[in-house]
Amino acid sequence: MIQKRFFVNGVERNVIVDGEDTLAKVLREQLGLTGTKVGCGTGHCGSCNVILNGKLIRSCVFKINRITEGDCVTTVEGIGTPEKLHPLQKAWVKFGAAQCGFCTPGFIVSAKALLDQNPKPTREEVREWFHVNRNACRCTGYIPIVDAVMAAAKVLRGEMSESELEYRLPENGRIWGGTYPRPTAVAKATGTLDYGADLGLKLPEETLQLALVQATVSHANIRGIDTSEAEKMPGVYKVVTHKDVKGKNRITGLITFPTNKGDGWDRPILCDEKVFQFGDAIAIVCADTYENACAAAEKVKVDLEILPAYMSAPAAMAEDALEIHPGTPNIYYIQNLEKGDPTGPIFETAAVTVEDDFYVGRQPHMTIEPDVGFAYMTDDGILKIHSKTIGAHLHLYMIAPGLGVEPDKIALVSNPMGGTFGYKFSPTMEALVGAATLATGKPCFLRYTYFQHMTYTGKRSPFFVNIKYAADKEGRLLAMETDYNVDHGPYSEFGDLLTLRGAQFMGAGYNIPNIKGTGRTVCTNHAWGSAFRAYGSPQSLYSSELLMDELAEKLGMDPWEIRFKNCYRPGATNPSGQEPEVFSYPEMLEALKPRYEAAKKKAEKESTDTIKKGVGLAMACYGCGLDGPDSSEAWAVLNPDDTVTIVSAWEDHGQGADMGAIGTAHEALRPLGITPDRLRFTWPDTSQTPNSGPSGGSRQQVLTGNAIRVACTEMVAGLRKADGTCMTYAEAIAAGKPVKYVGKFTVPGVACDEKGQGKPFVVYMYGVFLAEVSVNTETGKVTVDKMTLMADIGKVNNRLVTDGQIYGGIAQGIGLALSEDFEDIKKHSTLLGAGFPFAKDIPDNIEIVYFENYPREFGPFGAAGVGELPLSSPHAAIGNAIYNACGVRVHRLPARPEKILAGLGGEHV
Numbered sequence: 001m002i003q004k005r006f007f008v009n010g011v012e013r014n015v016i017v018d019g020e021d022t023l024a025k026v027l028r029e030q031l032g033l034t035g036t037k038v039g040c041g042t043g044h045c046g047s048c049n050v051i052l053n054g055k056l057i058r059s060c061v062f063k064i065n066r067i068t069e070g071d072c073v074t075t076v077e078g079i080g081t082p083e084k085l086h087p088l089q090k091a092w093v094k095f096g097a098a099q100c101g102f103c104t105p106g107f108i109v110s111a112k113a114l115l116d117q118n119p120k121p122t123r124e125e126v127r128e129w130f131h132v133n134r135n136a137c138r139c140t141g142y143i144p145i146v147d148a149v150m151a152a153a154k155v156l157r158g159e160m161s162e163s164e165l166e167y168r169l170p171e172n173g174r175i176w177g178g179t180y181p182r183p184t185a186v187a188k189a190t191g192t193l194d195y196g197a198d199l200g201l202k203l204p205e206e207t208l209q210l211a212l213v214q215a216t217v218s219h220a221n222i223r224g225i226d227t228s229e230a231e232k233m234p235g236v237y238k239v240v241t242h243k244d245v246k247g248k249n250r251i252t253g254l255i256t257f258p259t260n261k262g263d264g265w266d267r268p269i270l271c272d273e274k275v276f277q278f279g280d281a282i283a284i285v286c287a288d289t290y291e292n293a294c295a296a297a298e299k300v301k302v303d304l305e306i307l308p309a310y311m312s313a314p315a316a317m318a319e320d321a322l323e324i325h326p327g328t329p330n331i332y333y334i335q336n337l338e339k340g341d342p343t344g345p346i347f348e349t350a351a352v353t354v355e356d357d358f359y360v361g362r363q364p365h366m367t368i369e370p371d372v373g374f375a376y377m378t379d380d381g382i383l384k385i386h387s388k389t390i391g392a393h394l395h396l397y398m399i400a401p402g403l404g405v406e407p408d409k410i411a412l413v414s415n416p417m418g419g420t421f422g423y424k425f426s427p428t429m430e431a432l433v434g435a436a437t438l439a440t441g442k443p444c445f446l447r448y449t450y451f452q453h454m455t456y457t458g459k460r461s462p463f464f465v466n467i468k469y470a471a472d473k474e475g476r477l478l479a480m481e482t483d484y485n486v487d488h489g490p491y492s493e494f495g496d497l498l499t500l501r502g503a504q505f506m507g508a509g510y511n512i513p514n515i516k517g518t519g520r521t522v523c524t525n526h527a528w529g530s531a532f533r534a535y536g537s538p539q540s541l542y543s544s545e546l547l548m549d550e551l552a553e554k555l556g557m558d559p560w561e562i563r564f565k566n567c568y569r570p571g572a573t574n575p576s577g578q579e580p581e582v583f584s585y586p587e588m589l590e591a592l593k594p595r596y597e598a599a600k601k602k603a604e605k606e607s608t609d610t611i612k613k614g615v616g617l618a619m620a621c622y623g624c625g626l627d628g629p630d631s632s633e634a635w636a637v638l639n640p641d642d643t644v645t646i647v648s649a650w651e652d653h654g655q656g657a658d659m660g661a662i663g664t665a666h667e668a669l670r671p672l673g674i675t676p677d678r679l680r681f682t683w684p685d686t687s688q689t690p691n692s693g694p695s696g697g698s699r700q701q702v703l704t705g706n707a708i709r710v711a712c713t714e715m716v717a718g719l720r721k722a723d724g725t726c727m728t729y730a731e732a733i734a735a736g737k738p739v740k741y742v743g744k745f746t747v748p749g750v751a752c753d754e755k756g757q758g759k760p761f762v763v764y765m766y767g768v769f770l771a772e773v774s775v776n777t778e779t780g781k782v783t784v785d786k787m788t789l790m791a792d793i794g795k796v797n798n799r800l801v802t803d804g805q806i807y808g809g810i811a812q813g814i815g816l817a818l819s820e821d822f823e824d825i826k827k828h829s830t831l832l833g834a835g836f837p838f839a840k841d842i843p844d845n846i847e848i849v850y851f852e853n854y855p856r857e858f859g860p861f862g863a864a865g866v867g868e869l870p871l872s873s874p875h876a877a878i879g880n881a882i883y884n885a886c887g888v889r890v891h892r893l894p895a896r897p898e899k900i901l902a903g904l905g906g907e908h909v
């Protein structure tokens, strides 16, 4: 131990520390300054940035023994407070620069260091600063962040009044469709919002710290687990194995279709008979400190019989492959698609046919916050689990039988989250912390390192696609055939549904009268397949949109023409045989045309021998909801202080559930004249909030938005006085009026049948992407110069939120197109290794055009969703633009430089 005296935020602090600890640990755990967040913990993301003697440093890798007497450290808490925000913080709030907000303190500290040394940076200099200092944001696409820095700099230079950074309510008092800042924005910008790891530091002293014993092989039989040595290690309270799990020790994958050959009970909480993938949890060490838990975990001996590992769908489909789950074939679900007439004869006689194969791989979610959670027993005997769940009620039923707990004896809570992008549609550690608490009776806390986060959470499931089109000589589509295999990793959860998405979204956007398709869900030993934003459509649309350009080329048509000719118009049906609810494509394509023509001319003019420029298009489409008659519930409650709380379980990955709820409620409550500052929202807790369904499938604005609208409409009817104002709480009680109003909403969808036909979603999001790229033919590097999205998301609730969703989704699409992968477990297990896009990898030029004149009948006040549209096909537009630029058609993503060079050299890539 050593003593350190140094200044933190202007105050001298005196701490006794372990010199090997990091500055981040001391700030967070000893000084209670949890505004400094730890994301990667390895120097790649900048969420832990602080300023040391005027210089920006990463506190997660800076050992405290390097601090010398008199050193001055500034953390986000020293920059401003909720009561007195710094202009940077005000600007962050105004420009919607914090979505999940986990990266925010690190960015604000970094921006402060920049402006201290360069008070008048250009946008490019700001981007350069964040790029070289590796400030990583996964949500915003960086544009709102740069906007915020530029505006704050102006204020600091005295060129703009600080009050211009404050939100002003429009005269009509309406916030719907405007830029009202999200209710959590100030807490995010000041580092005062507590995420899972921050809450973990506030748990009772008796809390046990957990470390996992995990598989380092991908497929094996377990012959024995010996915990005896580990049990004797210092500080160890208990080592939990499958023997301590009282229930079925399985997480149920909730099989959706009866034709699924699995039973859904295939994912162990703690491995008992087999290891199915790298990272599988075999035991949990519960100890007094994390360090002691980790040291003891090293001593657990696992005796394994190594089996062949099937690391991709073709390997697991081979005739001699073992059944990964004995008794269930590796191809455990087949999704058929049959629409219209048999396609065979059409392909034989069609004027033009095209066929190709495509692969979109295992994109990692790369949230900046790693997975984290904790559990404890409440005084009334409920096992309460706090995590990053985006499906609190769903996950409760997926884990309760495995743990052996009755559903009414368990409650799940969603913590504020630093992004999930869908990986948390699957339970991750909920059952692990639950099992540890049940076995020890103590509160238990578990936080994954970034390596664990990368290797032991789900990934996007790769699709291997073969696809064909038949068209007449005018370019009218006659038929499509698809054949695809989905590598879903070892666990079946939602694998059948994902395979159905292939049937729903290959060819989406076009009226294709006759379709035949077959999709197979394949069990493999690579990372388990979890949801990832746009779930199934990036794989589907990459295939159908690249092939559409091939068809256009064969017909001698322009890619725009073929899209305009075949897009949905009245009388058309989508691949599920359903008539679209609105027909916005013709207008969007027409509006895009002049931009597209100008971009083509620009590309031609600016191309050189080394830098080839090109443009590409892609239709974008995704459904809002879970298939069929999806539903949600929310309440509006008048509080004794006359505020109104919107009670729902709209889980917030970071997309803006707070704003979604407040914006929708405010619009519905307008007849009562309730100002937005009187509206409150709730964090999901299955014991306190109704079942609003998961925040997946871009469903919440539509489903929970509608439930909120219904609850608020009931409140208006119940509490409106003759003069049009709202009763006070006291008046309502005196008049015997209820103060709680329940809103329920179900959409009239029809789940698809075994031929993939139905009306799965009653609300869709539609769009068209235009990508403009440069390809360096010497290095193979592709740069995206500009992205444009024509977006039909119905009516917009909040523009700051929807702009941010679109920027962030497009940024992830650029990553998917050019760099991101999780194929090589070792190499791709860090942000840098997996190809995370930093500020200069994303263009500062993203144009969004909204088409709000297609209000949705089943969307609240006409809104559709937005979350997944921007990631459905930006990579396909980029793929088409790469071909347009340099003639390389990339069949397997990502299009890293070496692949482009190979393609330029004539290889099929």
Ligand code: MCN
Pocket: 099, 100, 139, 419, 420, 421, 422, 532, 533, 534, 653, 654, 655, 656, 657, 658, 659, 660, 661, 694, 695, 696, 697, 698, 699, 700, 701, 702, 793, 794, 795, 796, 797, 798, 799, 801, 802, 805, 808, 863, 864, 865, 866, 867, 868
């Ligand atoms: N919204 C709006 N106007 C509309 C539609 C939506 O203002 N016409 C707002 C909503 O109020 C909400 C947000 O946009 O704040 C997204 O709404 P919606 O599309 O209904 O999606 P959900 O709330 O169901 O969120 C889930 C969706 C999905 S499925 C993933 S995955 C995802 C995403 O949103 N993960 C995200 N966006 C994300 N954004 C961040 N920052 N982090 C994630 O992990």
Ligand code: FES
Pocket: 037, 038, 039, 040, 041, 042, 043, 044, 045, 046, 047, 048, 049, 058, 059, 060, 061
């Ligand atoms: Fe420190 Fe990522 S750089 S947490």
Ligand code: FES
Pocket: 097, 098, 099, 100, 101, 102, 103, 104, 136, 137, 138, 139, 140, 368, 418, 419, 654
């Ligand atoms: Fe930047 Fe979420 S807001 S990571």
